Amino acid sequence: MTASIQDSVRPASTTTRSGAPLSLDGVTFRYPSRRRAGAGVGPLTLDVPAGEFLCVVGASGSGKSTLLSLLAGFLKPQAGQISLGGEAVRGPHPRLTLVQQEAALFPWLTVAGNVGFGLRGLNREQRQARVADALRQVGLAEYGARRPHELSGGQRQRVALARALAIQPGLLLLDEPFSALDHATRTALADELLALWWQHRVTVVFVTHQLEEALHLGQRVVALRAGQVVLDAPAKSVSLDDLRRTLEDEGP
Numbered sequence: 001m002t003a004s005i006q007d008s009v010r011p012a013s014t015t016t017r018s019g020a021p022l023s024l025d026g027v028t029f030r031y032p033s034r035r036r037a038g039a040g041v042g043p044l045t046l047d048v049p050a051g052e053f054l055c056v057v058g059a060s061g062s063g064k065s066t067l068l069s070l071l072a073g074f075l076k077p078q079a080g081q082i083s084l085g086g087e088a089v090r091g092p093h094p095r096l097t098l099v100q101q102e103a104a105l106f107p108w109l110t111v112a113g114n115v116g117f118g119l120r121g122l123n124r125e126q127r128q129a130r131v132a133d134a135l136r137q138v139g140l141a142e143y144g145a146r147r148p149h150e151l152s153g154g155q156r157q158r159v160a161l162a163r164a165l166a167i168q169p170g171l172l173l174l175d176e177p178f179s180a181l182d183h184a185t186r187t188a189l190a191d192e193l194l195a196l197w198w199q200h201r202v203t204v205v206f207v208t209h210q211l212e213e214a215l216h217l218g219q220r221v222v223a224l225r226a227g228q229v230v231l232d233a234p235a236k237s238v239s240l241d242d243l244r245r246t247l248e249d250e251g252p
């Protein structure tokens with residue numbers, strides 16, 4: 001099934017890869033705790049090649065959001081290094097962007113204003129062209145003048161995706177981006193995301209607790225348990241049962 005979804009959205013030819021390689025080397029983060037060892041992640045060592053679509057799964061509390069916060073530069077590792085395109089990530093980085101479960105749109109800005117918000121160093125015409133292009137790619141070309149409250153949940157997530165794509169990121173981080181949506185919208189948006197990924201070949205780290213979703217979307221799946229990688233494999237080589245069993249095994 002993974003192959004069929006990946007294959008069904010693959011265009012005849014793909015555009016140039018724009019993703020950056022991501023590398024984690026011994027990355028460790030522990031939340032402060034009065035107890036002996038605080039919760040957290042690591043040490044994690046992972047190489048994500050440029051343009052790969054990586055899905056990260058794990059039970060609640062396994063460290064998925066902590067990992068994304070580290071990748072996004074919101075948390076600083078206490079040990080180890082994260083690099084993107086060969087440059088150390090030491091804080092929020094202009095070549096990476098995060099899309100979360102609830103699209104964090106500015107309610108006082110129009111859709112176009114939201115999508116253009118992060119665009120710096122462009123003149124007005126260039127910004128307008130970039131915004132129009134991003135909105136067209138997510139099927140919202142006619143919605144630029146609306147406000148976020150005039151959109152459905154799925155449309156708001158599309159705007160968040162357009163905003164992320166507009167900055168032409170090297171790394172796109174997605175934290176359960178479709179989990180608040182109904183099944184049909186979720187499936188449609190997942191397919192659209194794959195089509196966009198084939199087009200842009202941005203490096204993607206997609207966090208989900210839905211194992212089926214991870215196997216459908218990802219080229220590669222990483223499973224976390226208690227902040228450690230317990231499985232790292234091509235999605236095509238992993239069955240849903242394997243993945244369930246890996247996550248259910250008694251952890252440390």
Ligand SMILES: Nc1ncnc2c1ncn2[C@@H]1O[C@H](COP(=O)(O)OP(=O)(O)OP(=O)(O)O)[C@@H](O)[C@H]1O
Binds near residue numbers: 032064
């Ligand atoms: N601010 C914090 N202070 C202390 N401990 C925290 C904090 N945030 C998370 N943790 C702990 O760190 C561990 C990893 O949490 P994290 O939120 O990364 O897990 P998750 O896999 O994203 O979970 P979920 O699927 O429920 O969002 C958990 O044990 C959690 O209780």
